Amino acid sequence: MERSRDWFDQAEADLRHARSDLDGGYYEWACFSAQQAAEKAVKAVFQAMGAEAWGHAVADLLTELGQRHAVPDSLVESGLELDKAYIPTRYPNAHPAG
Numbered sequence: 001m002e003r004s005r006d007w008f009d010q011a012e013a014d015l016r017h018a019r020s021d022l023d024g025g026y027y028e029w030a031c032f033s034a035q036q037a038a039e040k041a042v043k044a045v046f047q048a049m050g051a052e053a054w055g056h057a058v059a060d061l062l063t064e065l066g067q068r069h070a071v072p073d074s075l076v077e078s079g080l081e082l083d084k085a086y087i088p089t090r091y092p093n094a095h096p097a098g
Contacts, residue, residue, distance in 0.1 A: 007044035011037045031085035038082050058082050 018033035035058065042061040046053035049068065053061055058079035062071050088094030 002047060002050065004044045004047035007040050007047055011040035011044060014040060028089040032089040035082040035085045038079065056086060
């Protein structure tokens, strides 16, 4: 079943959530929600192409997508930045301090 619209709608909702968290000062959740938005948006593209995408790393998903369509290097680099927010933003012991 093709569900790209569902994936994209959820990506947009996650992005709104990230903006709301940013406005509220919940920076760790803003980062995590932004990463989730990007992940779901890329997965929406795969769905629209009739393909499945697995994993959570935005950069990896974009690299895989790049095997089928042109994906700018700057977008993959942005994905790498977002991927840094996938785990450490949710756990206080992800960093040595602070």
